[in-house]
Amino acid sequence: xxxNWVVMPTCLPLVLRRCHTCASDRFRANGKFRVNAxxxxxxxxxxxxxxxxxxxxxxxVLERMQVRSVRPELLDRLxxxxxxxxxxxxxxxxxxxxxxxxxxxxxxWRLDTGGSDRPDREVIDASxxxxxxxxxxxxxxxxxxxxxxxxxxxxxxxxxxxxxxGSLVSAVRLSGKLSDDFTFTLKR
Numbered sequence: 001x002x003x004n005w006v007v008m009p010t011c012l013p014l015v016l017r018r019c020h021t022c023a024s025d026r027f028r029a030n031g032k033f034r035v036n037a038x039x040x041x042x043x044x045x046x047x048x049x050x051x052x053x054x055x056x057x058x059x060x061v062l063e064r065m066q067v068r069s070v071r072p073e074l075l076d077r078l079x080x081x082x083x084x085x086x087x088x089x090x091x092x093x094x095x096x097x098x099x100x101x102x103x104x105x106x107x108x109w110r111l112d113t114g115g116s117d118r119p120d121r122e123v124i125d126a127s128x129x130x131x132x133x134x135x136x137x138x139x140x141x142x143x144x145x146x147x148x149x150x151x152x153x154x155x156x157x158x159x160x161x162x163x164x165x166g167s168l169v170s171a172v173r174l175s176g177k178l179s180d181d182f183t184f185t186l187k188r
Contacts, residue, residue: 003130005151006112008137012087014104015048017057024052026104029090031083034058035075042067044078046089059099061089091139109140113151130186141177144170144184152186162186 015027027048036043042065045058061078062070077085089095090103134147148168149159162168170184 003132004114005132005134005147006114006137007134007140007142007147008110008112009087009105009108009140010110011108012083012090013108013140014051014106015059015090016102016104017048017100019050019052019055019057021055022050022053024050026051027057029086031086032081033061033078033086035078037067040067041065042070042075046086046095059089059095059101061095087138105140105142109138109142111147111150128188130188131183132186133181133183135181136179139179141179143176144172144174144178144182148174148184148186 012029012031015029016025017027018025019027027050029046029048032047034045034047042062043060044062046061048057048059049055050057074085096102130152132148132151134144145156145159145163148154149156152159154162159168163174167187168174168184169187170182172178172180172182174184
């Protein structure tokens with residue numbers, strides 16, 4: 001039986017960056033942008049709020065760009081405070097490297113198993129083989145063992161046991177974190 005699972009973001013991730021006002025190291029992106037024009041040069045920032053004190057910080061999106069070199073669609077999305085654009089920019093490695101930030105995806109994603117036809121996922125036939133294709137809707141780093149445990153209704157220790165005894169196989173390494181699509185086969 002082939003199943004398709006999707007790891008979907010539920011909200012914007014927290015931004016890991018040190019606050020200059022308080023000791024907090026987490027900021028929440030609210031999807032607001034600030035655009036500033038100085039003659040023919042344009043600057044744009046994504047605004048983030050400190051979770052500790054509420055202080056606003058700016059993440060540089062555009063810096064001293066010629067107005068004519070910025071696509072009109074991008075400029076419209078910046079002016080409209082497009083939350084989808086904020087999500088795209090937080091995923092962009094260039095923006096993250098330029099601003100020296102990391103993302104915290106805890107509690108910002110969910111696993112959609114497609115509403116399996118089994119009402120109780122823990123009751124699996126002893127001879128059943130399950131092929132699962134996992135697709136990531138965004139580049140969310142997640143431990144595959146956690147995904148498999150959540151999707152199959154097993155404990156993480158049980159998934160680790162199945163992995164060591166060879167009942168759980170995949171073409172990719174299932175230890176560590178993954179953010180790319182993968183498949184696995186579970187033999188019970």
